[in-house]
Amino acid sequence: MKIVIAGAGEVGTHLAKMLSGEKQDIVLMDTDEDRLHQLEDNFDLMTVNASSLSIAGLKEADVPSADLFIGVTPDESRNMTSCLLAHSLGARKTVARIDNAEYLQPKHQDFFSRIGVNSLIYPEMLAAREIVDAIKMSWIRQWWEVDGGELVLIAVKLRRTAHILDIPLHQLDTRSTPYLVVAIKRGMHTIIPRGDDCLQELDLVYFMTMKKYIPYIRQIAGKDEYKDVRNVMIMGGSRIAVRTAKLAPEYMKVKIIEKDLERCHRLTELINDDRVMIINGDGRDMDLLMEEGIENTEAFIALTGSSETNILACLAAKRTGVSKTVAEVENMAYISMAEGMDIGTIINKKMIAASHIYQMMLDADVTNVKCLTVANADVAEFIVKEGSKITKHAVKDCGLPKGINIGGVIRHGVGALVTGNTQLQAGDHVVVFCTGMTMQKIEKFFI
Amino acid sequence: MINYRIVAKILGILLFLEAILLLGCSLFPLCLGESDLVAFLVSGGLTLVVGLVLFLLGRGADKKVNRKDGYIIVTFSWVLFATFGMLPFLVGRYTDSVANAFLETMSGFTTTGATIFDDIESLPHGILFWRSLTQWFGGLGIVFFTIAVLPIFGSGGMKLFAAETTGPTHSKLHPRLDVTGKWIWTIYLIITITHAALLVLGDMPLFDSVCTAMSTAATGGLSVKQSSIEAYHSPYIEYITTLFMLISGLNFTLLYVAILKRKPVRLLKDTEFRWYVGSYSAFTLFVTVALLVATPMGLEQSFRLAAFQVASLQTTTGFVTTDYMMWPSCTWLVLCIAMIVGACAGSTSGAIKSIRLAMLCKIVRNQFRHMLHPNAVLPLRINGVVIPGEIKATLLAFFFTYMGILLLGWLYMLSVGVGFMEGFGITVSSLGNVGPGLGSVGPAYSWNSLPDAAKWGCSVLMLIGRLELFSVLLLFSPSFWRKH
Numbered sequence: 001m002k003i004v005i006a007g008a009g010e011v012g013t014h015l016a017k018m019l020s021g022e023k024q025d026i027v028l029m030d031t032d033e034d035r036l037h038q039l040e041d042n043f044d045l046m047t048v049n050a051s052s053l054s055i056a057g058l059k060e061a062d063v064p065s066a067d068l069f070i071g072v073t074p075d076e077s078r079n080m081t082s083c084l085l086a087h088s089l090g091a092r093k094t095v096a097r098i099d100n101a102e103y104l105q106p107k108h109q110d111f112f113s114r115i116g117v118n119s120l121i122y123p124e125m126l127a128a129r130e131i132v133d134a135i136k137m138s139w140i141r142q143w144w145e146v147d148g149g150e151l152v153l154i155a156v157k158l159r160r161t162a163h164i165l166d167i168p169l170h171q172l173d174t175r176s177t178p179y180l181v182v183a184i185k186r187g188m189h190t191i192i193p194r195g196d197d198c199l200q201e202l203d204l205v206y207f208m209t210m211k212k213y214i215p216y217i218r219q220i221a222g223k224d225e226y227k228d229v230r231n232v233m234i235m236g237g238s239r240i241a242v243r244t245a246k247l248a249p250e251y252m253k254v255k256i257i258e259k260d261l262e263r264c265h266r267l268t269e270l271i272n273d274d275r276v277m278i279i280n281g282d283g284r285d286m287d288l289l290m291e292e293g294i295e296n297t298e299a300f301i302a303l304t305g306s307s308e309t310n311i312l313a314c315l316a317a318k319r320t321g322v323s324k325t326v327a328e329v330e331n332m333a334y335i336s337m338a339e340g341m342d343i344g345t346i347i348n349k350k351m352i353a354a355s356h357i358y359q360m361m362l363d364a365d366v367t368n369v370k371c372l373t374v375a376n377a378d379v380a381e382f383i384v385k386e387g388s389k390i391t392k393h394a395v396k397d398c399g400l401p402k403g404i405n406i407g408g409v410i411r412h413g414v415g416a417l418v419t420g421n422t423q424l425q426a427g428d429h430v431v432v433f434c435t436g437m438t439m440q441k442i443e444k445f446f447i
Numbered sequence: 448m449i450n451y452r453i454v455a456k457i458l459g460i461l462l463f464l465e466a467i468l469l470l471g472c473s474l475f476p477l478c479l480g481e482s483d484l485v486a487f488l489v490s491g492g493l494t495l496v497v498g499l500v501l502f503l504l505g506r507g508a509d510k511k512v513n514r515k516d517g518y519i520i521v522t523f524s525w526v527l528f529a530t531f532g533m534l535p536f537l538v539g540r541y542t543d544s545v546a547n548a549f550l551e552t553m554s555g556f557t558t559t560g561a562t563i564f565d566d567i568e569s570l571p572h573g574i575l576f577w578r579s580l581t582q583w584f585g586g587l588g589i590v591f592f593t594i595a596v597l598p599i600f601g602s603g604g605m606k607l608f609a610a611e612t613t614g615p616t617h618s619k620l621h622p623r624l625d626v627t628g629k630w631i632w633t634i635y636l637i638i639t640i641t642h643a644a645l646l647v648l649g650d651m652p653l654f655d656s657v658c659t660a661m662s663t664a665a666t667g668g669l670s671v672k673q674s675s676i677e678a679y680h681s682p683y684i685e686y687i688t689t690l691f692m693l694i695s696g697l698n699f700t701l702l703y704v705a706i707l708k709r710k711p712v713r714l715l716k717d718t719e720f721r722w723y724v725g726s727y728s729a730f731t732l733f734v735t736v737a738l739l740v741a742t743p744m745g746l747e748q749s750f751r752l753a754a755f756q757v758a759s760l761q762t763t764t765g766f767v768t769t770d771y772m773m774w775p776s777c778t779w780l781v782l783c784i785a786m787i788v789g790a791c792a793g794s795t796s797g798a799i800k801s802i803r804l805a806m807l808c809k810i811v812r813n814q815f816r817h818m819l820h821p822n823a824v825l826p827l828r829i830n831g832v833v834i835p836g837e838i839k840a841t842l843l844a845f846f847f848t849y850m851g852i853l854l855l856g857w858l859y860m861l862s863v864g865v866g867f868m869e870g871f872g873i874t875v876s877s878l879g880n881v882g883p884g885l886g887s888v889g890p891a892y893s894w895n896s897l898p899d900a901a902k903w904g905c906s907v908l909m910l911i912g913r914l915e916l917f918s919v920l921l922l923f924s925p926s927f928w929r930k931h
Binding site: 265266267268269277278279280282288291 | 816820821822823824825826829830831833
C-alpha cells in the first residue's frame with residue numbers, strides 16, 4: 001500500500017514511524033529539509049522536500065498512484081487544499097486533519113467525500129473524547145467501547161483493596177464470570193495473560209466485559225469508594241480544553257484555569273456554556289487552586305503545552321486529594337515514566353490521531369483500532385469472513401500465536417465473551433488484543 | 448466640522464415628505480366635506496415653502512454626511528416634524544394653545560399616545576387620521592422611512608439608522624440598508640393591515656379599524672375615541688388588540704426571520720424574546736390575581752383587563768379598556784415597572800427594553816459570582832454571543848442616565864406645580880413613550896389639565912425617550928459644537 005503523508009509534524013512523524021514498521025510504502029512530504037533528513041536516516045521511508053500545495057511536489061511524491069494521502073500539517077486549510085489537489089491528481093483516499101467541529105457533523109460527510117476529502121480527523125476532538133470517557137468513570141483508567149457499547153474494554157489499576165489479587169486466572173475465569181482479562185500492564189511490560197498468570201498489586205488490568213457488569217468489576221477491583229466526578233478543573237485553556245469542556249456531560253461543572261488574559265476572553269467566546277467558568281491565573285499556583293476549591297474537585301486535567309508542567313501539576317493535585325488526574329503528555333519519552341508516577345490517564349494527541357488514521361489504512365473490514373497509550377498493544381476489531389481459518393475450529397484449536405487474545409465477539413448485535421471453546425462464525429465481529437506483532441499477521445486468521 | 452448645507456438639504460427633503468402627508472390628509476375633508484380642509488392646505492403649503500427654502504439653502508452641498516451631521520439631522524428632523532405637524536391643530540383652531548398642539552403632535556410622532564383633547568369624537572376625520580398617521584410614521588422612525596424609500600443619505604445612512612433605531616445593538620437583515628429598511632417596513636405594513644382586517648371582522652367601523660391598527664403597530668396609543676378601546680365594548684377587539692400590541696413590541700428583524708424566512712425557532716430561542724414574554728406573563732399574573740382578590744370581577748374579566756393593560760403599558764402603546772386608577776394601588780406600581788421595562792429592541796416601542804434588563808440582571812449576577820471567584824473571567828452572553836465591554840459600559844451609562852432623567856423630570860414636574868403622583872406618572876409615561884399617567888392624568892383623563900410648562904417638559908422628555916437619550920443629549924454637550 002502506498003501512503004503519502006504531508007506534514008512531518010508530530011502526528012505525521014509518529015504515523016510515518018508506525019506505518020513504516022508495518023512494511024508499507026511511506027512517502028513523507030514537508031518543507032523542512034533537516035527534519036526530513038533525520039527521519040530518512042532512521043526509518044524505512046522516502047521523503048520529499050516540497051510543499052503539499054505544490055502540484056509538482058505532489059507529483060514528485062507520486063501522489064497520482066497513492067492509495068492514501070494524509071494531510072496532517074498544523075494548518076487546516078492547507079490540509080484541505082492539499083487533499084483536494086491529491087484527490088484530483090488521482091489519490092484513492094484522502095484524509096485531512098482539521099481544527100473545526102463543524103466539519104465533523106455527519107451531515108457534512110457526504111459533502112466532503114464528494115469534493116475529495118474522504119475522512120477528516122480532528123486530534124483535539126479525539127483527545128477530548130478520550131478525556132471525557134476517562135473522567136466519566138473516574139476509577140477506570142481507559143475505556144473503549146466496541147460496536148456502540150455492546151462490549152467494553154476497561155483498564156483498571158489494582159490496589160491492595162482488590163479482591164482478585166494473586167489468584168491464577170484459570171480459577172477466576174470460569175464460565176460464569178462476566179469478564180475476561182485480556183492484557184496486563186506490569187511495570188514496563190505488557191503481558192497477554194494465560195491461565196496460570198496471577199494479577200498483582202499495582203497491575204494495570206484490561207478487562208473485556210459488558211456494560212451491565214461494570215459495577216461488578218468495580219466491586220471486585222476494590223474501587224467502591226471512588227466518587228463520581230461532578231467538578232472538573234482544567235489547567236490550560238488549549239484547544240483540547242475547549243473541546244473537553246464542550247463534551248463534558250451536563251452534570252459536570254468545569255473550571256478552566258488559563259494564564260493569558262487575552263486567551264481567557266477568547267475562551268469565553270468559544271465556550272458558550274454556563275457550566276464552564278474561566279479563571280484567569282496560573283494553574284501552578286496552589287493558593288489559587290485552593291481558593292477555587294480543588295479539594296472539592298474530583299478530576300484535575302492538565303492540558304498546558306508543557307508535558308513536565310502537566311505531570312507535576314497532576315502530582316500536586318493528587319496530593320490535595322483529587323481522585324482522578326489526567327495529563328497531556330506529548331513528549332513520548334515521558335509517557336511510561338508518567339505512568340510509573342501514578343498519574344491517572346495520560347493523553348497523547350499524536351498517538352490518538354495516529355491510531356485513528358491507522359485504522360483507515362488497514363483493510364476496510366477493520367472498523368476500530370485503538371493504539372493503547374500505556375500498553376504496547378493494539379486492539380482491533382475484525383469481521384470474520386466466510387471460510388477464514390478461525391471458523392474451522394474452536395478458538396483454542398486454531399493455533400493462534402502467542403501474544404494474541406480474542407477478547408469478545410458480537411454476533412447479531414449481541415456481545416459475548418470468548419473462551420477457548422467458543423466457535424466463531426462468519427459475520428461475527430471479534431475484538432482482538434495483541435502485542436508485538438503486525439496487523440497483517442492477525443488478519444490472515446480472519447480474512 | 449458640521450456640514451450645515453447637507454443638514455439643511457436633507458431636512459428640506461424630509462419636510463417635503465411631511466407636506467405630502469399633510470396634503471394627503473386633505474382628501475378626507477375633500478370627500479367628506481368637513482371643516483378641516485383649510486387647516487391641511489395651509490399647513491401643507493407652509494411646510495412645502497419652508498422645505499423648499501431649506502432645500503435651496505443646501506444646494507450644491509457636499510454629499511458627505513459625517514457622524515455629527517447624523518445626530519443633528521435625526522434630532523432636528525423630529526423637532527421639525529412636530530413643529531409643522533402641529534399646524535393643522537392650530538390653523539383649524541381645534542386648540543388655541545401652542546403647548547397643547549405641540550404636545551399632541553410630539554406625542555403622535557414619538558408614539559407616546561397622550562392626548563390633550565377632551566372631546567375626540569367631535570374632531571373631523573382628517574384630524575383624527577392625521578393623529579394616527581403621525582404615530583404610524585414615528586413608529587419605525589422618520590429617517591428610517593426615508594432611508595427605505597429615498598436614496599438621499601448615501602453611505603451616511605447607517606449612521607442615521609444607528610442614531611434613530613432603538614436598542615443596544617443594531618442588526619441588519621440584508622447587506623444593504625435600504626433593502627433592510629424596505630423589508631422592515633413591509634413587516635410593519637403586514638402587521639397593520641392584518642390587525643385592521645381582524646378589527647373590521649369584529650364589527651369595528653373601517654375608519655376606526657385603520658386608525659386603531661396604525662396606532663397599535665406603532666405602539667402609539669392615540670385612539671379615535673375618548674374612552675379608547677373601552678368604547679367598543681367588545682372582548683374580541685380587546686383580545687385581538689392585546690395580541691397585536693404584543694407583536695408590535697417584538698424585534699422586527701426577528702419577526703422577519705421568523706415569518707418570511709420561516710425560522711420561528713430563532714425567535715423562540717432569542718434571549719430578549721424570553722425575557723419579554725417572561726416579564727409580561729409575570730406582570731399579567733400579578734395584576735390578574737390582585738384583581739381577583741380585591742375586586743368582585745370574575746376570572747375571565749380580570750385576566751382580560753390585566754392582559755390588555757399590561758400589554759398596553761409594557762409595549763408602551765397606552766390604549767386603555769378600563770380606568771386602572773380604580774384598581775388596588777399595588778397594581779399601579781407594577782404597571783409603572785412595566786412602563787419602565789418596555790418591550791423589545793428593534794420594535795416600535797419605547798422605554799428601557801427587555802434586552803437591557805436582561806443584560807443588567809446578568810451583570811448583577813456576574814458581580815456576585817465575581818465576589819466568590821475573584822480571578823474568574825465572567826462573560827456577559829446574550830444569545831450565546833459575548834457582549835464586549837464597551838457595550839456593557841454604554842448600557843450602564845444608559846440605565847443611569849435614564850433613571851437620572853426620570854428623577855430630574857419628576858423634580859421639574861413637581862416644581863411647575865404638578866402633583867406628586869401625577870408628576871411621576873407623566874414623567875415615566877413621557878420618557879417611555881407610553882401615554883396614560885397616574886392620578887388626575889390617568890387613563891380616564893386627557894393631559895389638558897397640566898400647566899403649559901409641564902406640557903413642554905413632557906414634549907422634551909418624549910423626544911429624549913424616543914431617540915434613546917444620547918442622540919438628543921449629545922447636542923447639549925459643548926464639545927459637540929466645538930470646531931476641533
